[in-house]
Amino acid sequence: MKGKKQTAKEPVKLREKKLKNGNLSLYLDFYYDGVREFEFLKLHILENPKTQLEKESNKKTLELAQRIKAKRTEELLTGALNLASKNQGTVDFVQYYQAYINQYTKADHRVLSACLNKFKEFLKERYSTARLPCKDLTPNLVIGFKNYLEAKQKGDTPQTYFARFKKVVKHGMRENLFPQYPLPEQVKFKAGGMNKGVLNLDEIGKLAAAYCGNEVIKRAFLFACNTGLRFGDIKALKWQDISDTELFVVQNKTKEVLRLKLNQNALKLVGERGKPDTLVFPLPSFEGSVKTIKNWVTRAGIDKRITWHSARHSFATNILVLGYDIKTLSQLLGHTSIQHTQKYLTIADERKAQAVNALPELNF
Structure with a gap:
């Protein structure tokens, strides 16, 4: 009776390890001379890619992993394999960066x-x-x-x-x-x-009086000028985060809890209270919001390069110009260190100098 046909086992296999976030880490499994070794390639793929971009990224990452596997197989068969040196230098940094993202x-x-x-x-x-x-x-x-x-x-x-x-x-x-x-x-x-456009109080007033094209974006941007909140925090803000005249929010960037007293402007800008789990400002995408702001700034007659983050810069600068100390500002911005707040001092000092130099000349 003929026995089953024997097939040669692959000396190097490409395997996947599931990470805690659900993605897959690629590694090589070596077995030779009765010894098993592993080489982690520092390459990752999405377990369930949805978009065409994600699928293409997975494809390129797998192709890279297959090329490394082929090279390791050749090295193993020719006796040139040295695993101790394989973890350093050979991975494409651009591909690694994309896998990290x-x-x-x-x-x-x-x-x-x-x-x-x-x-x-x-x-x-x-x-x-x-x-x-x-x-x-x-x-x-x-x-x-x-x-x-x-x-x-x-x-x-x-x-x-x-x-x-x-x-x-x-x-x-x-x-x-x-x-x-x-x-x-x-x-x-x-x-x-700090070259991003910073709005003074008069310019913020001009924006409030100008037509925007999207009322939600207008209210949200002016709200940022009065609170210093980032775009991501405002976009995710729900009514349950606002209690009477105070706001409680876990910042997306730092994961720190920010407690902020709302001024009368901010209270007017949030509008009529909705259900606890609904958004205060149902904003479009970041890119769409910035485009609307650019047109709005032009209509208001303001010749500055204004982005969404300019609202946060403006809030910080105006607080310092009004005479409040940097420690207070750091707390209002929700910074984890006062060093992050230091950059606003220079532009605030420039504003103060401009204000002093704007006083009329005296004849005496």
Whole structure:
């Protein structure tokens, strides 16, 4: 009787490990000379991709994993395999960054994605490439990316993007992706980071009197000018978060609880109270809201580059100009450290100097 046909077992298998967030981590399973070894590729895919973009990202990640598997199989069969050195340097940092974003759930997800797009543009423009092995991420390249951000972006955006970039790099360092330390010791940005348009009290009054095109966006933006709340916190704000004249909210960015006394402007702007679990401001997307604000600012005759975050900047600056101390402002903004509030001092001092210089000249 003929026995069953024997098939050669794969010496290297690509396997998946389910993470706590439901995504899948890819790793290689080696079995040779009676010994089992594993190599975690630091690559992740979505278990249930929904959009075409997510499906395409999964496809590219799996293709990368298959290429690594093929290479490891060849190394194993030729006796050249050295697992001790495989965790460092070979992974594509761009692919790793995208995989990091795919499983990221915090409020600054949009900023992380925008920073990755800028890094891709930087690689294409400076190095004519779409990928970067982790071993090639050097301090000099990182400084080059920082300079690129300063040349291409305005205001405090370069610092914001660079902070997210370092966050991803440091995560990769903890996973032993880099054969050398990839970050420069000191990075200094040009002075004058707070270039986003800041509205003074008169300009906020002009906006209140001008036609907006979307009443909800108008009320929500003016509410931000009177409370300092971020877009994400206002968009998620429900009536159950407002009790009489006070607001209680868990901030999306810091996860800290913010308790804020509402002034008369803010109380008028929220309108008639709805059901506890309904939104106070049913806003459209961030991009749609910013576009409406841009048109609204133009109609009001204000020649400044105003974004949604300008409302928070304006609130902070006007509080300082009115004479209140930075510790009070830090508490109003819900900052976890007073250092985050320091950046508003310079622009507030400039406003005070402008106010003093605006006094009429005396003839005597």
